Amino acid sequence: MNFGEALTASNLSYLFEGFLVTLQVAGLAIVFSFITGIILAVIRYAKIPVLSQLVAVWVDTIRNLPLLLILFFIYFALPEVGIDMSVITAAVVGLTVFEGALISEIVRSGLNSIDKGQIEAARSSGLSYTRTLWHIILPQALRRMVPPTVSQFIALLKDTSLAVVITLPELMHHARILYGGQSNIVIEVLFIVAMMYFIVNYTLSLIARRFEAKYV
Structure with missing residues (x-):
């Protein structure tokens, strides 16, 4: 293993620059x-x-498409109709469209897990359906769906x-450039990249466990 050549200041700085783009x-x-x-x-x-039926069709369609296809469509196809993006x-x-559809299913499962009797009780006490959903149902559902939501966020980070x-200049892009120019440090560069991903994802997992233990 040739970590001496891989762990130079310039190499680490270049990888960290890509990692900042990944995190951004x-x-x-x-969030989106x-x-x-x-x-x-x-x-x-x-x-x-x-509207519910249209959303259902949208979610089912997006969930059954590969993320790569969505990224290609947004970056290469949309400019053909005048929608150009950096x-x-x-x-x-692309990630928001794809992951938003997946997260919506997690949230919907959380909402469906709440006893319908709570809605009836809240409505009978004078609360509107919107206020019942916002103040009573949704907060409980959000607490219940912490583990699967964090797991999806971890998957999102890896999907970047x-x-x-x-050609997004993220961590793997910079890693490929590094070991493409120095073929003798492929393993070392990939090991450093793996540790960067691991640290962030493991931290997210720990936060999720503490949140789950406290509120769920």
Whole structure:
């Protein structure tokens, strides 16, 4: 193992630069996909006429498409109809579309797990359906879905590496450039990359466990 050549200041700085892009894209996609997932799930849970059916078709369609296809479509196909995005924006939008559909199913399962009697009790006490959903049902559902949601966020962070196909300058993109120019440090570079992913993902897992133990 040749860690001496791999762990130079310039190599580590270059990998860290890519990792910051990974964290930036993942962070934005996590926020936007979570908001998107909640909105889609609430629409389906509330059974809003027509809109619920349209959302169901959208979610089922996106869930059955590969993320790579969505990234290709957003970055290469949309510019053909005048919708041009930077590579970072395209990556965030692609991840948000894909992960938002997956998270919506997690949120919907959490909503469906709440006893319907709570809705009836809240409505009989004078609360509107919207306030009942916002103040009583959704908070309980969010607590119950912490583990699967964090697992999905971890998957999202790892999925950012797929955006290398649209030349996103993230961690794996920089790693490939490094070991492409220095073929004798392939294993070492990939080991460093693996440790970077592991540290962030394991930290997320620990946070999820503490949250689960406290609130669930």
